[in-house]
Amino acid sequence: MSVPLDLIPAPHDASSLTLVDQLVQWARRRIEERVFRPGMRMPSIRTLALEKGVSRFTVVEAYERLVAQGYLDSRRGSGFYVRERAVSQLPGERRALTEAAPAPSTIDVVWLLRNMLHSSTRPEKGPGLGYLPSRWLDGDLITGALRTLGRQSGAQMLGFGTPQGFLPLRQQLQTRLEELEIGASPDQIVMVSGITQAIDLIARIYVQPGDAVIVGDPAWFQMFGRFASQGARLVGMPYTPDGPDLDALEQLIRTWHPKMLVINSVLQNPTGTSLTAAQAFRILRLAEEHDFIVVEDDIYGDLCPAGYAATRVASLDQLKRVIYLGSFSKTLAANLRVGFIACAPEVANAITDQKMLVGMTTPELNERVLYKILTEGHYRRHVERLRARLDGVRDKAVRMLEKAGMKVFFAPGAGMFLWADTGVDADVFAAAGHEDGFLLTPGSLFSPNQSPTTWMRFNVANCTDPALSVFLCRYLDSVARRAS
Known part of the structure; x- marks a missing residue:
């Protein structure tokens, strides 16, 4: 992989910069954007010199300047590593909301959150993105609804609205939940601005410093920071190709006595697994026996066709101790930001009060x-069209990853995600992908302790670019040749 130095961002008068200056700016930008993350080993002097088409002396001089500026550490006999730097040393950085004791200090999702928007207009270059490409979605559904609303009196839009959300919509959601065999009156449904706000409200109400919260390992990364900011002790529940490892879960429960379990029951992000009826029943039994809350995130439920082998815990519990979350951001538009919480009446009241206090x-x-x-x-x-399009590319994506030498964790029959073992350091792999114009998501982001891993998540809808297959094969072949 070669990135010409003329592609490295430079000030207005780039001609005045030496090759060393350009290389320093290139590295600093990637460190500040978290492409090269704290603790990551930088490319070797020889490798970077070959990739950039410069001398080894140039690379050495650039690395030494970065050490002097506090961006890198030099470890004799090992190489150069990205330094963990104070917030004030990184221009424009904000400290992640993950440092409240006793939460682990390594949780960091800034890298992906920043770069998601960089690739939003070219989803074919974003196999690590968590949403469908806009060309798959139907903007006419939204514009048509807006035109209809535009013909109505504007007076109804001038008030604050109702605390729990637009009543006719909650009544409509009641009908949709009935189809999933979940009983919820409109008073048990609270509208929120997406799953992220739902998690935030739940964390504020139920989680105190030191409380254990069991999450998937791997699982949706953004919730880690929200719980950690409340001082929660995040405990990772391992997954198997059949779904969550429930024997391990039971042991974790006996050890940590959790306040809650957060889980995707249907088409889990990132493994693509879904709960069977037996698994859902066992989770509910454990929750009742050990008195913890189950937060069930069903954001991918609409991508699951009727008859698919998947069971929602809320359908067994009927919202006694399960708090059920839903959203339409994956199927309509990422920025529509309309989600909902379905729960017991007293929980709905508490969430509504907290929602009003916060925003x-x-x-x-x-x-x-x-x-x-x-x-x-x-x-x-x-939604049926979306499912059909995903069905049309999923097997192709599996074959592409396997052709490159990866091992797919589980091949689901629905949904958008594949979890694959690359066999190499996924953080370094993601950095190489960034250089080639691809946004990849390293598996460390999906772990509550961000442990180094060889796993990566792939969005099958964004794996159709032939250049992606070429890059994956080329990179993994080059790593294999160097290892031999």
Whole structure:
């Protein structure tokens, strides 16, 4: 992989910069963007010299300057490593909300969150992205709903809205939940601005410093930081190709006495696994026996076709101790930001109060748009088309990854994610992908302790670019040749 130095960002008068200056700027930018993350080993002097087409002396001089500036550490006989730096040393950085004791200090999701937006306009270059490409979605559903609302009196848009959210939408969601065999009255449903806000509200209400929260290992990375900011002790539950390792879960429960378990029951991110009825029943039994809350995130549920082998814990529990979360950001638009929480009546009251304290009501305009989409009859057909498109690329993505030499953890029959063992350091692999124009998500982001790993998540909808297959094969072949 070769990245010409003329592609390295430089000040207005790039011609005045030496090759060393350009290389220093290139490395600093990638460190500040968390492409090269704290503790990561930088490319060897020989490797970087070959990739950039410069002398080894140039690389040595650049690395030494970066050491002097506090960006790198030099370890004799081992190489150069990205230094863990104070927030004030990184221009524009903010300390991650993950340092409240006793939370682990290594949780860091800034790298992916920053770079997601960099690749949002070119999803084919973002196999690590967590959403579907915009060309797969139906903007007419949203614009049509907006036109309908635009013909109505604007007076109804001038108030604050209701604390729990737009009532007709909650009534519509009641019907949708009934189809999943989950009983919830409108008073048991609270509208929120997506799953992220739902997790935030739940953490604020239920989690105290020192409380244990069991999460998947691997699992959705963004919730780690939210729970950790409350001082939670995050405990990782391992996964097998059949789903969560429930024997391990039971041992973790007996050891840590958790306050709650957070789980994707359907098409789990990133493994793609789903709960069987037996697994869901056992989780519920453990929750009742050990008195903890189950937070069930079903954000990918609409991508699961009828008849697919998947069971929601809330359908067994009927919201007694399960708090059920849903959203439409994956199927309609990432920035629509309309999600909901379904739960016991007293929990709904507490969440509504906390929601008002934190940010008042959620935008009723967005909720009215979603209501129009759900009630005009086009959403179901839209989701069916999404499922069909995913079915059309999933097996191809599996074959592409296997051709490159990776091992796929589990090949689901629905959904958008594959979890694959690359056989190499995934952080370094992701950095190499960034240089080649691809956003890859290293598996360390999906672990509550961010342990180094060889695993990566791939979004099958964004794995259709032939250049991606070429890059994956080339990189893994080059690593194998160097190892031999």
